[in-house]
Amino acid sequence: MNGTTDRSTAERTTSSEDRTDELPKDRYSERELSWLAFNNRVLDLARDAGRIPLLERAKFTAIFSSNLDEFFMVRVAGLKRRIDAGVAVPSVTGMRPRELYDAMLTRVHELVASQAALFQDEILPALRAEGIDLLRWGQLTADERARMDELFTERIYPVLTPLAVDPSHPFPYISGLSLNIGVLLRNPANEARQFARIKVPGILDRFIRLAPTRFVPLEEVIIKHLSELFSGMQVASSCVFRVTRNEDVEVEEDDAENLLFALEKELLRRKVGRPPVRLEVEETVSDELLELLAGELDISEREIFRLPAPLDLTGLFDLADVDREDLKYPNFLPKTHPDLAPVETSSEADLFKAIKRHDVLLHHPYDSFATSVQRFVEQAASDPHVLAIKQTLYRTSGDSPIIDALIEAAEAGKQVLALVEIKARFDEQNNIAWARKLERHGVHVVYGMIGLKTHCKLILVVRDEPDGLRRYAHIGTGNYNPKTARQYEDMGLLTCNPIVTDDVSRLFNHLSGMTAETSYRRLLVAPNGVRSGIIEAIDREIEHERAGRRARIRIKVNSIIDEQVIDALYRASRAGVQVDLWVRGICGIRPGVPGLSENIRVISVLGRFLEHSRIFWFENDGHPAVGIGSADMMHRNLDRRVEAIVSITNQRHIDEIGELFDLAFDEDSVSWRLHDRLWRPDTRDADGGPKLDIQEHLIARTAERRQTTRTPRRTLFIQRPGVLPDR
Incomplete structure (x- = not known):
């Protein structure tokens, strides 16, 4: 997993390819139809009068429509373009473009008819009963x-x-x-x-x-x-x-x-x-x-x-402004992470001191973005000891304090590099405008690499300290957007671990200087290393299982459709490895198929926050290899984007992530469960009562955690087995 291939790895890869030939040809689910199943889960939230407040149900109806707009603008349009061009190459499921197009339109007609009936027959009357009227002339x-x-x-x-x-x-x-x-x-x-x-x-x-x-x-x-x-x-x-x-x-x-x-x-x-x-x-x-x-x-x-x-x-979406708090989710205010809380003698925390004590694992929106990531950039901009700031920007808001902080840093004479991805879909115009604004204020702007989108979420700060230069980094799963950070569930790591920061520094040099760097110690980087690193970790779990050692795979992503990764997971299931997949959107894998995937469980969690983090957990005989990052298991992420996954080595953080998986897969938690190709909502217990809403539970647990003050403890940089072993 360190980017090199030894004899055993090569043999393992060859063996894996041979075993792939034994897998059934109909082992994948169709990507586009799986996405429509995801949007139906969004509509399930609008249908759920028992759990979801009324105005939130109306909002989920709007989200369903917004999602469908983008689906037509991109996926349907792309398929129609291929049909018009005479491209008749079948998909991985064997469906030809015209056949798939017809199936998509048939399903969309069913879904929009269901949405219309839901809105007209249930939501509108319910709004009217609450005194909220959408009227005809x-x-x-x-x-x-x-x-x-x-x-x-x-x-x-x-x-x-x-x-x-x-x-x-x-x-x-x-x-x-x-x-x-x-x-x-x-x-x-x-x-x-x-x-x-x-x-x-x-x-x-x-x-x-x-x-x-x-x-x-x-x-x-x-x-x-x-x-x-x-x-x-x-x-x-x-x-x-x-x-x-x-x-x-x-x-x-x-x-x-x-x-x-x-x-x-x-x-x-x-x-x-x-x-x-x-x-x-x-x-x-x-x-x-x-x-x-x-x-x-x-x-x-x-x-x-x-x-x-x-x-x-x-x-x-306009109904969100209606002053009826009783018909909405209870107000939620993100809290400052306890490791970043200011000491009693100061109104603001010194993030550099906090990060020097030990790595900080952030979980947004429960942990405040403003007092962590945003504050990290703002403090770096104003700190006279900071010499340089480097940051990737895939999507950000129009009035972003982060943009202002980068400009402030550049005007103060610091070296500031912003890698702005101007090919971020539907944000192209905004990103061009912000790139030019940054350039006007002296920021070095790079537009990404030819043929690739830069999707990794990275910040690097170089600071002059009494004992020499020290680098600080943030590696995240979500965009540096203060607005969506209050709506999206994401994770991020703040660290000054010299191995990690050296990796991040070399990756930035690769992005801005077009170096040929492909080898990293604590990072997996696409397009050269993520797929191979994940498959190598899966194969390692298979070896542990066959040797009678502890083996398990747990992955949380937005989408999983990459055939090589899916086939590796099928092989793991056949070998007896328990595979738990937490997938918000598209899922090309078919769990629970006899002889293929009996040991694979797939769930989806939807709610007031959009689940967006990508997490990778491999049991590794009781020494978990865990990572977080920006990559989904999709061709575009693994082949056509620059992505980064960082290994998590602090045992407290590993335990925290493990507890999150335990909570999501608990039988008493709300989720949607995939059975072969059919998603089923699992929201009620045997008595008909609501199951535990994971997000609401985390909100409550976060609030309780903030009531006590945790004394920061210093953690040595012990290198535990991670997503990538150190070399």
């Missing part, structure tokens, strides 16, 4: 209609731009995910019909607040005033519609300098030239209007989704 009072008439005249009408289609005005370009009103007009003079389109302005509130808990959709108000927009014409019919387009970015990379301009050009093309992949229309649409839309957009019947109003349920 006909449900408004006379006074409310009068107020909307005035609002339309003063605030809405001035920003609308009706576009008519006639011989001199072609059919307008419909931007992706915009909400639109299609109108069929009749000229009373000659009965001629004409189409017009109105884009619902995104700069106005989607749901207009009539009262603190009474709302009407903006499009409803516009539709009821169409006669004012088309004076002298008669409105024959109208409907709200929404188009989804291929929004994935493809650029040819020649060098980093050209990449910036090529990506900007491609982002412009994203706005004006991408083909549609989905048309959503109100179910009341007239045949004539639907036929016109489908023809102009060149979209097939299967890609059309007729839905009850209102369309675009991502608008339900």
